[in-house]
Amino acid sequence: MTNWDIVWDSRDLLWQGFLNTLSLFSVAIALAFLLGCLIVYRLEDPKTRWRLPLRSFIDIMRMLPFLVLVYLLYYGLPSAGIRLEAWWAGLIGLTFYHGAYFAEILRGCRVTLSNGQIEAAYAHGFTPSRMFIRLILPQLMIQARPLIGNQLVYALKDTAFLFIITVKDLTWAANSISATYFVPTEAFVAVIGFYWLISLVMEMAIRYAGRFGHKRGFDHV
Amino acid sequence: MSNIASNVSMPSTEASADNKATDHAVGNRSDHVVEVRRLSKSFDEVEVLRDIDLEVSSGDVVTILGSSGSGKSTLLRCINWLEKPDRGTIHISGQRIGIDENSRKPMSQKALAKMRAKTAMVFQSFNLWPHLTVLNNVTEAPIHVQGKKREEAEALALSFLEKVGMAHKRDAYPFTLSGGQKQRVAIARALAMQPEVILFDEPTSALDPELVGEVLGVIKSLSAEGYTMVIVTHEMDFARAVSDQVVFLEKGLLIEKADPETFFTQPKTDRVKRFLEKQH
Amino acid sequence: MDASAWPMLLEGAWTTLWISGISIAIGIISGLGIALLRIAKIPVLEQCLVLYISLGRATPLVTLTLFIFLTAPSLGLNMDRSLAGILALSLNTTAFNAEVWRGAFNNFSRDQREAAMACGMTSFTCFRRIMLPQMVITSLPGLVNEMSFLIKGSPSIAVIGIVDLTRVTNRISAVTYEPLPPILAAAVLYMAIIGGLIWLQRIAERHANRLAI
Ligand SMILES: Nc1ncnc2c1ncn2[C@@H]1O[C@H](COP(=O)(O)OP(=O)(O)OP(=O)(O)O)[C@@H](O)[C@H]1O
Numbered sequence A: 001m002t003n004w005d006i007v008w009d010s011r012d013l014l015w016q017g018f019l020n021t022l023s024l025f026s027v028a029i030a031l032a033f034l035l036g037c038l039i040v041y042r043l044e045d046p047k048t049r050w051r052l053p054l055r056s057f058i059d060i061m062r063m064l065p066f067l068v069l070v071y072l073l074y075y076g077l078p079s080a081g082i083r084l085e086a087w088w089a090g091l092i093g094l095t096f097y098h099g100a101y102f103a104e105i106l107r108g109c110r111v112t113l114s115n116g117q118i119e120a121a122y123a124h125g126f127t128p129s130r131m132f133i134r135l136i137l138p139q140l141m142i143q144a145r146p147l148i149g150n151q152l153v154y155a156l157k158d159t160a161f162l163f164i165i166t167v168k169d170l171t172w173a174a175n176s177i178s179a180t181y182f183v184p185t186e187a188f189v190a191v192i193g194f195y196w197l198i199s200l201v202m203e204m205a206i207r208y209a210g211r212f213g214h215k216r217g218f219d220h221v
Numbered sequence B: 001m002s003n004i005a006s007n008v009s010m011p012s013t014e015a016s017a018d019n020k021a022t023d024h025a026v027g028n029r030s031d032h033v034v035e036v037r038r039l040s041k042s043f044d045e046v047e048v049l050r051d052i053d054l055e056v057s058s059g060d061v062v063t064i065l066g067s068s069g070s071g072k073s074t075l076l077r078c079i080n081w082l083e084k085p086d087r088g089t090i091h092i093s094g095q096r097i098g099i100d101e102n103s104r105k106p107m108s109q110k111a112l113a114k115m116r117a118k119t120a121m122v123f124q125s126f127n128l129w130p131h132l133t134v135l136n137n138v139t140e141a142p143i144h145v146q147g148k149k150r151e152e153a154e155a156l157a158l159s160f161l162e163k164v165g166m167a168h169k170r171d172a173y174p175f176t177l178s179g180g181q182k183q184r185v186a187i188a189r190a191l192a193m194q195p196e197v198i199l200f201d202e203p204t205s206a207l208d209p210e211l212v213g214e215v216l217g218v219i220k221s222l223s224a225e226g227y228t229m230v231i232v233t234h235e236m237d238f239a240r241a242v243s244d245q246v247v248f249l250e251k252g253l254l255i256e257k258a259d260p261e262t263f264f265t266q267p268k269t270d271r272v273k274r275f276l277e278k279q280h
Numbered sequence C: 001m002d003a004s005a006w007p008m009l010l011e012g013a014w015t016t017l018w019i020s021g022i023s024i025a026i027g028i029i030s031g032l033g034i035a036l037l038r039i040a041k042i043p044v045l046e047q048c049l050v051l052y053i054s055l056g057r058a059t060p061l062v063t064l065t066l067f068i069f070l071t072a073p074s075l076g077l078n079m080d081r082s083l084a085g086i087l088a089l090s091l092n093t094t095a096f097n098a099e100v101w102r103g104a105f106n107n108f109s110r111d112q113r114e115a116a117m118a119c120g121m122t123s124f125t126c127f128r129r130i131m132l133p134q135m136v137i138t139s140l141p142g143l144v145n146e147m148s149f150l151i152k153g154s155p156s157i158a159v160i161g162i163v164d165l166t167r168v169t170n171r172i173s174a175v176t177y178e179p180l181p182p183i184l185a186a187a188v189l190y191m192a193i194i195g196g197l198i199w200l201q202r203i204a205e206r207h208a209n210r211l212a213i
């Protein structure tokens, strides 16, 4: 029996890890994107009281390693009487951490948007929330597409940190296969292949989305 | 400082005198600094230059006129091989550029660079190196191409900066200069190579109108000092005042070649007549 | 958390800093090397490098670190933990830096290159004297940005038992049974380090913008 056969026999473990990574990643990324949009929408109002707290939140997240945030949630919060399961700590961590990055990306694009069209929208009787959803957000998404794509890859990679707090993800699967049968090379090559596959699919999706913007004259991105 | 300046105020005539001597010694070609023979060049099947003949004698100023897209820049850029011609030969003071005469193969990078160092070019968009001060822009090639010592190169550079009226900005970075100042530094950079010919590609086209004069003034003073120059320009009065010879390009053909008086008062072809009428 | 925890934290911070620092230096230089090899477009090698960059960007650091540390013995290599950590971090950051360098090379002004050629510079002299100094300035914001990403990824070396600034908090709380204070303290230290890099990046950006005009 070759080492690859051993890995093949452990495919259930790998599959479980893959599903765990994928579900954590996709739920977290959807929530994070929502959070990012909400923050940017809040910041639309120049006089909002939320300005300082939101800006600080974004800046703090940008200066923290993801694992430290996860440590705070998983090891730190119990001191405050809140006990989270590893999976939930991971999900919340991913959501808040990458939500802040999405907010920063969208905000960066927001400042380059011309004010003329926003005045035009008000002149046409749009409410602020409708205008944000119908006009601003679509443009931000088209413009920020490459950066959003990068952030998706970063988020996928950050899920692997959750192995450290015992989430049974892909990296955990590789580690346990390699520890049980002592086939580290094959186990990790297989798992790295999975990560690579997911990021290639995302890259293709992002590129496909680029054609959407291209048709609308957003060539410069 | 003024000492050095007066010492090097006529480098070109000295240099070209040297050339003539070596040319005669080798005895291979006439005493033209630039000699272009049957030059042709196409871009993607479109012939941009066809059978161009042009010669520039030492100390002469030749201006190239023609409407936009007629191939003026391409001709100039072929002379120092920034564009590779398809056919024809170009000699710089008797030595062929681009093709090794013995092996008939393209020149080695090193040999080509050495040939290019005999010429200098002033670009429409200045093309100063933004990471270097004015002085270092001028000393860069003398030190790193010609292998001059830094002190020597700096003294020389300062004398040329003085000549173009930019010595007071020696330590400034290009982004702090006006267009006219940048172009004057670019001219000093060209002079510092002590080239046998200086090629100008529309040196004032990117300048605000009120800055054109200062640059043309510098070029005029160079012509008075006997520098050999080939100039592409749209400034007719300047061309008339400064040229020893005017050539006119039309759709890649050299259709007229004359001294400025004849060219501007009795053009031979209707095309040039119309071109000159449009200028007024 | 009492006063004795601080020396431990600082030691952890020092471990993070020196391992990251070495990886950053390796990553910047080998990133430039790989960018230049890619620009040379050597067949086969070109495809290998594209594959490496694609894989390097997609592989999580934790996974890569474990992979290197666990696989090395089976290849007969005796790999020290720190070495495995440095190797993983540098392999990762090199892939990103290579793209930063390549972008700077490809976007380099053709006009300036022609000016250098017209002065009789060879391609090599032009690269060394004209392009490289400016590529350093234009790449710096991107490179510094990658440095902060590297620091943020550096806790991954904890999985192979290196006691860095993140893992040291486990050590401290194992004694004090109070995990929150050391984690908060580590967070503050990280914020100081990465905040410093973000500040550096802003300065670098200002310099790079000055070149652009
Ligand atoms: N690199 C190139 N690739 C393709 N075509 C080119 C290239 N450079 C120049 N051309 C074409 O060659 C023709 C001649 O160009 P050239 O720049 O020599 O004209 P010009 O006389 O200098 O015009 P202008 O007065 O506008 O500078 C033009 O039609 C131009 O489009």
Ligand SMILES: [Mg+2]
Pocket (backbone or CB within 6 Å): B072, B073, B074, B201, B202
């Ligand atoms: Mg032109």
